[in-house]
Amino acid sequence: MSLLYLVDDHTLLRDGLRAVLQAAGHQVVGESADPTQALAELRGLGPVVVLLDLHLGQRSGFELLTELQRRAPEVRAIVLTMSAQPRHVAEALRLGAAGYVLKGSPASQLLEAVDAVDKGQRFLGSDVADLAVQGLTAPGDGALDTLSVRERQIVLMVVQGQSSAEIGRALHLSPKTVDSYRSRIMAKLATPDVPALVRFAIRHGLIDADNA
Numbered sequence: 001m002s003l004l005y006l007v008d009d010h011t012l013l014r015d016g017l018r019a020v021l022q023a024a025g026h027q028v029v030g031e032s033a034d035p036t037q038a039l040a041e042l043r044g045l046g047p048v049v050v051l052l053d054l055h056l057g058q059r060s061g062f063e064l065l066t067e068l069q070r071r072a073p074e075v076r077a078i079v080l081t082m083s084a085q086p087r088h089v090a091e092a093l094r095l096g097a098a099g100y101v102l103k104g105s106p107a108s109q110l111l112e113a114v115d116a117v118d119k120g121q122r123f124l125g126s127d128v129a130d131l132a133v134q135g136l137t138a139p140g141d142g143a144l145d146t147l148s149v150r151e152r153q154i155v156l157m158v159v160q161g162q163s164s165a166e167i168g169r170a171l172h173l174s175p176k177t178v179d180s181y182r183s184r185i186m187a188k189l190a191t192p193d194v195p196a197l198v199r200f201a202i203r204h205g206l207i208d209a210d211n212a
Contacts, residue, residue, distance in 0.1 A: 002118040006031040007038045007052035020107050035064040043072045049117050054081045058157055065095035066149045076117050089128055090135025101125040144204050146188050154181045159198045
């Protein structure tokens with residue numbers, strides 16, 4: 001039996017996941033739609049497997065992976081997402097994810113991933129291994145590679161139209177600090193305004209065109 005924690009911004013999906021996992025004999029010890037809440041709770045649960053999406057409304061699963069790697073390395077993470085972008089697979093693995101499963105996969109594959117990761121192994125779902133190879137071997141964009149995970153998160157929130165005050169509240173930063181991030185990001189990416197930043201984010205797979 002594995003101890004599991006669910007991070008997804010869709011309550012219905014979390015309900016479905018819990019039913020599948022518990023029917024297979026696993027125990028879901030917590031769930032959240034918010035990376036900050038998830039991190040706080042996971043640090044007190046000890047060794048556990050977390051299932052997390054990459055797209056969490058205005059937040060990002062990459063942010064949680066980064067913090068887990070730094071503050072709760074005993075937690076093992078499986079990314080469960082719709083994103084089949086090679087760059088996302090490679091980035092998740094770079095940030096310490098032990099598994100990556102696409103949401104269109106059968107439940108049996110997810111259960112296989114949970115069993116493998118709980119044993120300390122790595123699991124990549126069907127076709128994900130090829131995506132990982134593509135993402136890890138693709139030539140990087142020099143400007144994009146200079147962005148930290150926090151900067152990528154702020155890019156996402158900026159292109160979604162959030163103000164510095166709104167971003168600051170979500171990330172526990174002052175609006176002045178967010179403004180400094182924005183200026184530094186735009187200088188790094190040579191994007192003079194927000195529309196240019198949106199185009200850059202879509203072109204490099206940081207966001208989907210439908211979410212811009």
